[in-house]
Amino acid sequence: MNIGVFQAFQPSNDEIDVRFQWELNQFRQIHNQLFAWILPIQWIACIILAAIVSPLNWKGDVSTLHPHLLATIFLGGLVSLYPVYLAKKHSRDASTRYAVAIAQMLMSGLLVHLCGGRIEAHFHIFASLALLAFYRDNKLLWFSAAVIAADHLVRGIFWPRSVFGVDEALPVLRALEHLAWVSLEVIALSFSNRRSHREMQGIVSRQIVLENTETVLEHQVANRTRELRESEQKARKRFDNAPIGMYHCDSAGKLLSVNPAMANLLGYKSGDEMLEEVETLDQIQCRESTTTESWLEAVLENRGYRHRDSQWRHRNGTAIPIRESTKVMPAKDGNRQEIEGIVEDLTELRELEERYLHSGKVQAIGQLTTGIAHDFNTFLTSIVGFSDLIIECPDTPESIRDRVKDIHTSAGRATRLTSQLLAFSKKQTFQPEAFQLPASVENMKGLLQHLVGDSIAIQLKTPESAEAVYADPLQIEQVILNLAANARDAMPEGGEITIEIGETTLSEGFMSYCGEATPGTYVSMSVSDTGGGITEEVRKQIFDPFFTTKGTSGTGLGLATSIGIIKQSGGHITLDSESQNGCTFRVYLPTSENHSLKVRPTGLCSDTETNCQSPSNSVRRILFAEDEMMARKLGVLALSSLGYQVVEAANGADALEKFLTQKDDGKFELVITDIMMPVMDGMELAERISGISPDTPIIYTSGYTNEAIASTDELKEGHHFLQKPYPIKLLGSKITEALNLSVA
């Protein structure tokens, strides 16, 4: 506290005066109490004196109490006791002080009288004035002087011997002489009083400053105390309500407090319950982690936070992965050290990490398989195309045709395999439409029964009507077949497969669990078997690509493909299984209400249709862009065999140049382009050509679509897609479709 602050608390004169008068009054009240003792003592002393000097009055041999003794007892009592009463009962009143002064002076007068006016007795007057000066009241002193003056004058005139001890010829002058001495003392005492008043005022002023300062300090201390208490309450509240675990322990690891989150993390209902069972950190530490002792030593050496990932033991014995952040802090008593720990449950994080790693692994496999599938499709396009040409060639010997048919068949199987790979990696071209899933499943019942064999019964629980789903129906059929085949393999001894379809609303909680889709109404399809169920170990890997429990007879792509198709459709798949109790796959597919229904074009050739007649092709001129030489060669041969005039290009840029430079030779009525090409890809080529000639139809071909064309929905009007490898008939029908639509 500096001087300036003290000055800020300087009291006003009024404040000092009020306080000074109060202090003076307190002081005077104390002296009232002092005189409440002095007056009776004087009275008793006078009685003793009278009893010694003149106890009895005699008339012959008859004695009575001496009038002096009686006067001392009764008159002295009268003089003394009333002020004593006032001092006890009305000490605050100024009148009490004046009554005391009168009494004290009368006691002096009585003593002088009893002593026969002896000059020594007059000293009592001066002593009385000195005692009365304790009141620090000059008016009182002068009043006292007036009382004794009256006494001296009256008695001096009428009974001079009682006051002067002798018969005085000039009693007034004698009395005035006495009073002069009394006045001298009063003057001296008055000066002393004035000085003491000034000193008291100074003391009062300083006291007020100190009290004001003390008041401010007390206020500040009270505020700080309240803030500290609130802060402690907040800290306690934060501690109790923290969503993560918190604890305090001493330097030896003895737990002092535990918040509810930490108690719940370890399976206890409350912190108190946990502290009843667990005394030290060591008791909840899994042995494989760093020892608590060495950890605490490291924490105590470091002033900041220290972190470690560890494992704690749940009340039920299981290990819980946690991240512990600890810091040394002073204990409340300030002498010891405590350790505050913050504990995060890493269980979910670890699961996410596992899912992330798994996802990365699947993505890597997907990229690998996609690349392989692309190249395979390109090669298969040549194999399938050339085998088609050989088979269709009338000059081909029959024995050669049969062997080429075998090649064609094998190429078809390879095509399906690459199709599965692309489906798993979600790179298959998606051709969605709205369709009734129950109807599709009902239509597949025969096929499914044939697939699973007679030892397994198939039970369908399909509603009469349901919301249409929006997906690629062929791919969904593939999913159903895969799930049915898996169910069949899980029941080698036979059993029952139940396919049930319904509608369900998936909540945000479920979506967050699944991670990718939006909440809403879905059509659900469950495929249940009565087999031996799936173990937890298998369950963790069951959707992984190339994971199979069927030994060499399985590809490990069935479920991986299914999950790829479903996710590409915007749906989900879950698995419920308990060991020995069969399992149920549940597929959730989005309804069509959020999609503009696209009805598959009717009246046009389907992929498998081959009977579409091409218009007269003699005048049709096609620009064919393909970077893979064999595929390009096959395309040229195939298109030529179909009667089209073909201009080939090795990449997009080459094709664009030829489209621009050779248009004078005749209009290109169709452009067929591979999507993935060097220099300029098919998408850019199509964009440029559409800019030049918007009416020119374009057919994209690709072993996979990558991100370029995820769905045929995304294709512009007049643009078409043909998945590699494609049979020549399919190529012809797609060209016909494109040209017919263009004409239309």
Added chain:
Amino acid sequence: MKTHFQREGRFSRLSAFRPLFVWGLLCLSGFTLLANYVNTPGPQTLPDESVTGDPASTDGGAQVFMFIHPKCPCSKASLTELQEVVQRASGHIGELRFYVTVSDPESSGNWREEGLIRQLQSWGGNSSVYFDSDGETARRYGALTSGHVVAFDANGEQIFTGGITGSRGHRGDNRGRRELVSALTDHQDRSASSLVFGCQIQSFEEAL
């Protein structure tokens, strides 16, 4: 602040004055009564006409008789004053007699042991102490109050009768003492007198 540090009630309770005034009045009355008492002389009466001094035993000096009640506390002041008189009238007093009244010799034997009597007996000089049974002598000399002094000149004529203190038990210069000294030293023709302050040697009724 103002509520806590209030000024004292400066005669705020007027009702407090009433008892104060009554008290003061009572005190004043008490002092007045006391003053009246101490200034009220004791009784005295005329001496017998046959009473005179005894010049034969005075060796030409005056005779001074003091009548004392042995238990009268006021008579100590009278003795003090008499000592002053003896000093001032040195050479004029031929004989000093103290008549100590004892009313009943059988029952008041212990009075002879009073400190006042021992003081008188040790006075010395030409003084003597007489025990005045039943105050007979005192009554003859007209002394009814302790401290009464009667003085006779060398011819046996009474020159002073009365007290030599100004009031009861009060020492100091007073008219009685001055009259006695004057009577002893100035050989006046007339007999002086003064009031006597002290205990009664015997009741006034008995004396009469």
